[in-house]
Amino acid sequence: MDRPIPNGSVVQLKNVTKRIGKRTIIDNLSLDLPEAEVFGFLGPNGSGKTTTIRMMVGLMALTDGDVIIRGHSIRTEYEKAIRHVGAIVENPEMYKYMSGYQNLLHFSRMIPGITRQRIDEVVDLVGLKGRINDKVRTYSLGMRQRLGVAQAIMHKPSLLILDEPTNGLDPAGIRELRDYLRKLAKNEGITVFVSSHLLSEMELMCDRVAIIQAGKLIDVQSVRQAGTANDASAVSTVVFEVDQEEGALQLLQGRFGVKRSEGGLTIEADRDTVAAVNAELVQQGIKVYSIRVLSKTLEDQFLEITGGESVV
Amino acid sequence: MLFDFIQLIRNENMKIYTRVRTWIMLGILVGLVLAIGIIALTMGESPNNWTMMQTESMILFMLVTIFTVVISAESVAGEFTAGTIKLLLIRPWSRSKILLSKYISLLLFALLQAAVLFVFTFAVNAILFGYDGSQAVTQQVLGVNRDIPPLALMLLEYICQIVNLIIVVTMSFMISTVFRSGGLAIGLSLFLLLGGSMITGLLSMLNKAWVDYILFLHMDLTPYISSPTMDIREGVSVSLGFSLGVLAVYYIVFIAVTWYVFKKRDVAA
Numbered sequence: 001m002d003r004p005i006p007n008g009s010v011v012q013l014k015n016v017t018k019r020i021g022k023r024t025i026i027d028n029l030s031l032d033l034p035e036a037e038v039f040g041f042l043g044p045n046g047s048g049k050t051t052t053i054r055m056m057v058g059l060m061a062l063t064d065g066d067v068i069i070r071g072h073s074i075r076t077e078y079e080k081a082i083r084h085v086g087a088i089v090e091n092p093e094m095y096k097y098m099s100g101y102q103n104l105l106h107f108s109r110m111i112p113g114i115t116r117q118r119i120d121e122v123v124d125l126v127g128l129k130g131r132i133n134d135k136v137r138t139y140s141l142g143m144r145q146r147l148g149v150a151q152a153i154m155h156k157p158s159l160l161i162l163d164e165p166t167n168g169l170d171p172a173g174i175r176e177l178r179d180y181l182r183k184l185a186k187n188e189g190i191t192v193f194v195s196s197h198l199l200s201e202m203e204l205m206c207d208r209v210a211i212i213q214a215g216k217l218i219d220v221q222s223v224r225q226a227g228t229a230n231d232a233s234a235v236s237t238v239v240f241e242v243d244q245e246e247g248a249l250q251l252l253q254g255r256f257g258v259k260r261s262e263g264g265l266t267i268e269a270d271r272d273t274v275a276a277v278n279a280e281l282v283q284q285g286i287k288v289y290s291i292r293v294l295s296k297t298l299e300d301q302f303l304e305i306t307g308g309e310s311v312v
Numbered sequence: 313m314l315f316d317f318i319q320l321i322r323n324e325n326m327k328i329y330t331r332v333r334t335w336i337m338l339g340i341l342v343g344l345v346l347a348i349g350i351i352a353l354t355m356g357e358s359p360n361n362w363t364m365m366q367t368e369s370m371i372l373f374m375l376v377t378i379f380t381v382v383i384s385a386e387s388v389a390g391e392f393t394a395g396t397i398k399l400l401l402i403r404p405w406s407r408s409k410i411l412l413s414k415y416i417s418l419l420l421f422a423l424l425q426a427a428v429l430f431v432f433t434f435a436v437n438a439i440l441f442g443y444d445g446s447q448a449v450t451q452q453v454l455g456v457n458r459d460i461p462p463l464a465l466m467l468l469e470y471i472c473q474i475v476n477l478i479i480v481v482t483m484s485f486m487i488s489t490v491f492r493s494g495g496l497a498i499g500l501s502l503f504l505l506l507g508g509s510m511i512t513g514l515l516s517m518l519n520k521a522w523v524d525y526i527l528f529l530h531m532d533l534t535p536y537i538s539s540p541t542m543d544i545r546e547g548v549s550v551s552l553g554f555s556l557g558v559l560a561v562y563y564i565v566f567i568a569v570t571w572y573v574f575k576k577r578d579v580a581a
Contacts, residue, residue: 057402059579079404087402093395097331106326109319110403151399 010191015065026215038185040206041195048215049195086157092148096137111155122150141168160192178205237294240265243287324417337379345432349440360453361437362462368433373473376425381484384418385497392492411574472533486570516545530555
């Protein structure tokens with residue numbers, strides 16, 4: 001029934017455009033989401049993240065372009081395309097006057113093939129077993145978020161879309177969600193599409209991040225390439241905190257691009273060189289208090305790419 | 313496929329009947345039938361059971377309409393207000409079918425109330441005031457010039473009331489969908505329900521042909537029970553077919569607007 005996935009992408013956004021009146025909210029956005037990845041969607045507030053997500057799930061009409069999910073167009077084959085999608089759009093709003101279980105039952109009836117056992121299974125999975133028969137009105141935000149995740153994964157979707165999923169979660173909840181999403185992508189092969197304006201969060205959660213600003217796709221970056229450089233030959237920026245900065249600067253003059261910076265001297269070097277430099281400094285009687293690698297965070301990259309503007 | 317669609321109606325029913333207010337509404341309806349009967353009994357009156365049933369039904373049908381309008385106003389607008397509309401729509405169902413399931417569950421609720429009202433007004437009054445099922449009652453007590461038993465007359469009156477109810481509820485469903493405001497839907501529908509007869513009176517005095525096509529003049533079909541025609545303004549009377557035709561046109565317009573707007577709407581914050 002479902003067409004084979006071309007080039008390994010579960011979802012393709014093709015020149016997605018949204019105009020309201022004369023304003024272009026989303027401008028010609030194209031993106032391929034590969035299978036079994038946690039894909040971040042990063043942008044400042046008002047950059048069009050939620051609008052894009054609303055178009056991907058058919059809540060908003062596309063002015064131009066198309067979204068293809070597992071080979072089905074969201075415009076012309078909505079029911080087939082949306083079958084593969086589980087989502088929370090903005091807040092996980094549920095029917096407050098019904099119990100958590102009734103809410104899940106409600107959504108399960110809308111998709112054929114979800115058994116009662118499956119409902120129990122996801123209730124277990126999100127850890128709501130003890131409270132599932134209470135009215136949603138009595139739930140905390142974190143519990144609502146988990147109920148939201150439960151309804152989104154109940155029908156085993158190929159694509160899970162979460163819009164700002166960590167809003168309102170405490171640090172433990174965020175960590176839990178992060179681990180859980182990574183597990184879903186890895187073990188079940190689900191593509192997870194997560195939007196956020198929090199950079200640090202995206203770094204920890206995602207394999208890849210698309211950066212959007214003012215409705216335009218600016219860049220797609222792999223998160224893990226820069227940050228975790230464990231291999232020995234990778235050159236990184238290293239800060240040495242020493243007692244005699246002048247002496248050290250003269251000693252290393254002209255080598256490794258040494259320069260003075262906040263908190264000490266920085267050099268560009270690989271791991272072995274760092275050790276050698278350390279030995280050299282110590283031999284010359286210069287005390288080294290600390291050595292640390294300056295990793296370029298996604299935040300720096302993000303600000304670099306967007307030119308530091310956060311206002312659209 | 314049909315079975316799957318029934319699941320959608322079950323969902324909408326669940327939303328209506330898990331709420332306490334629905335049961336309070338039904339409770340008020342039954343309670344009032346009992347209360348009116350018992351008050352009449354303690355006052356030492358011994359009215360005919362059919363007169364009581366007719367009067368109570370007329371008054372309480374207004375309440376049935378109000379209750380149904382409240383639920384109908386909430387049906388679509390409430391999902392927008394609470395934000396649940398987003399999770400409801402991102403399922404493998406077209407918007408038309410989701411809307412249809414809501415509309416059907418509303419009509420079912422309206423019919424349930426009408427049935428409850430019919431059964432209770434009939435049974436309570438028969439128990440309290442005795443049962444007289446003879447055909448003579450229709451003419452002598454209820455004053456309707458037809459050769460039918462009183463129970464049949466009651467059924468005819470209920471059918472007229474249900475037509476009226478469906479028109480009002482469909483309009484409130486439309487307002488609820490178009491403006492996404494439950495309050496506006498309730499307000500306008502009650503205006504139509506309560507102000508309708510006043511407007512009808514005013515319009516009847518206007519001697520213009522277009523007045524014949526105004527919705528208010530045709531909402532109450534009960535005059536047709538005793539006469540084949542109804543006078544709607546000075547010297548002009550229309551047939552049941554004409555009234556039903558006018559109602560049908562309004563109904564189709566209400567439905568078309570509701571579905572068009574719901575299908576086309578961008579669901580934004």
